[in-house]
Amino acid sequence: MLPLSSKVLSIKPSGIRKFFDLVMQSDDIISLGVGEPDFVTPWHITEHAIYQLEKGYTSYTSNYGIIELRREIAAQLEKEFAAFYKPESEVLITVGVSEGLDLAFRTILNPSDEVIVPVPNFVCYSPLVHLAGGKAIEIDTSPTDFILTREQILKALTPNTKAVIIGYPNNPTGATVTEAQLKEIVNVCKEKNLWLISDEVYNQLVYEDKPLSASTYMRENLILLNGFSKAYAMTGWRIGYVACEKDVMDQMVKIHQYATMCAPIMSQYAALEALKHGEKDRERMRQSYKMRRNIVYEELKSIGFDVLEPKGAFYIFPSVKRFGLTAEDFAMRLLTEGRVAVVPSTAFAEGNNDFIRCCYAASLPDLKDALSRIKMFVNTL
Numbered sequence: 508m509l510p511l512s513s514k515v516l517s518i519k520p521s522g523i524r525k526f527f528d529l530v531m532q533s534d535d536i537i538s539l540g541v542g543e544p545d546f547v548t549p550w551h552i553t554e555h556a557i558y559q560l561e562k563g564y565t566s567y568t569s570n571y572g573i574i575e576l577r578r579e580i581a582a583q584l585e586k587e588f589a590a591f592y593k594p595e596s597e598v599l600i601t602v603g604v605s606e607g608l609d610l611a612f613r614t615i616l617n618p619s620d621e622v623i624v625p626v627p628n629f630v631c632y633s634p635l636v637h638l639a640g641g642k643a644i645e646i647d648t649s650p651t652d653f654i655l656t657r658e659q660i661l662k663a664l665t666p667n668t669k670a671v672i673i674g675y676p677n678n679p680t681g682a683t684v685t686e687a688q689l690k691e692i693v694n695v696c697k698e699k700n701l702w703l704i705s706d707e708v709y710n711q712l713v714y715e716d717k718p719l720s721a722s723t724y725m726r727e728n729l730i731l732l733n734g735f736s737k738a739y740a741m742t743g744w745r746i747g748y749v750a751c752e753k754d755v756m757d758q759m760v761k762i763h764q765y766a767t768m769c770a771p772i773m774s775q776y777a778a779l780e781a782l783k784h785g786e787k788d789r790e791r792m793r794q795s796y797k798m799r800r801n802i803v804y805e806e807l808k809s810i811g812f813d814v815l816e817p818k819g820a821f822y823i824f825p826s827v828k829r830f831g832l833t834a835e836d837f838a839m840r841l842l843t844e845g846r847v848a849v850v851p852s853t854a855f856a857e858g859n860n861d862f863i864r865c866c867y868a869a870s871l872p873d874l875k876d877a878l879s880r881i882k883m884f885v886n887t888l
């Protein structure tokens with residue numbers, strides 16, 4: 508084989524997938540592993556997409572995406588978050604938030620630029636920074652209940668710091684910023700002239716407070732990312748969006764044009780239907796996750812885990828430290844002895860081997876069974 512890209516060679520495959528290849532080999536394992544809704548996409552959304560296909564909408568769209576969807580997104584951002592983006596030039600439909608993240612880093616980074624990445628966090632942030640030529644400066648947020656603070660940002664600042672990325676509600680911890688905490692992050696970015704990339708893919712899945720968006724407090728130097736995968740159970744449709752100021756978008760859209768062309772047309776119509784008529788379904792699913800959050804949190808506490816109550820997303824992140832095992836050993840033994848799959852925290856923060864991520868977007872019987880298996884396993888330690 509001829510030599511490959513040294514950048515690609517230097518990144519590791521996702522720690523989640525590695526673990527789940529093992530799970531796939533057995534059928535008596537309950538998986539609290541992969542982070543996706545256990546609901547199928549609400550039928551009216553799927554049906555609307557099928558109807559558009561029947562009508563012959565099978566083509567490319569504008570690189571930016573269909574204007575009806577961009578208008579609906581801009582209208583909802585204005586209504587819910589008092590954020591103003593022009594649908595014609597400041598909203599881009601992407602292939603999930605995943606594409607949006609890649610576009611954001613590639614649009615703003617030059618070699619040696621640093622991005623502050625709070626960890627634990629969604630697995631792709633640091634590798635994508637690296638692939639875009641930047642350097643991820645990871646900050647351990649476990650001492651601050653997984654919320655990035657002003658002090659942590661200030662401490663990590665160097666002359667090369669270019670951006671901060673945040674993802675709240677957080678995968679894998681379920682931690683969610685309050686309005687004051689979000690404003691603090693926004694303010695330090697403004698003060699220090701940093702880009703803020705805000706991954707808000709879980710912002711509708713909050714259980715106590717109202718959804719928040721950085722776009723309420725910041726417009727210049729903000730790249731807002733959101734999508735339909737989590738709130739509308741649409742992971743397979745691969746659809747999301749970026750909102751940012753036109754000057755940035757003019758540059759970002761060039762990458763999207765050359766690399767992706769446009770998001771799939773049927774998924775764009777499905778997303779339009781989700782935004783226009785999907786609120787009740789979204790709320791039904793949110794309530795169901797909340798009920799499961801309550802059960803899992805209470806049970807893990809009673810088993811003896813140190814665990815924070817997750818305020819959003821559908822993950823819970825208990826510490827396994829008191830059981831005298833590393834997270835990797837705990838997860839591996841829970842898998843082989845207890846037949847439950849969870850993800851060790853090393854998948855989300857290389858140096859952090861103290862926590863496990865459990866995704867509670869599993870059926871109630873499976874969750875209850877998984878919790879009793881976890882209890883039995885812990886009793887053997």
Ligand SMILES: Cc1ncc(COP(=O)(O)O)c(C=O)c1O
Binds near residue numbers: 542706746747
């Ligand atoms: C924090 C976070 N951002 C982005 C994504 C990717 O979302 P999408 O399906 O829209 O690409 C995920 C998926 O797990 C996630 O957890």
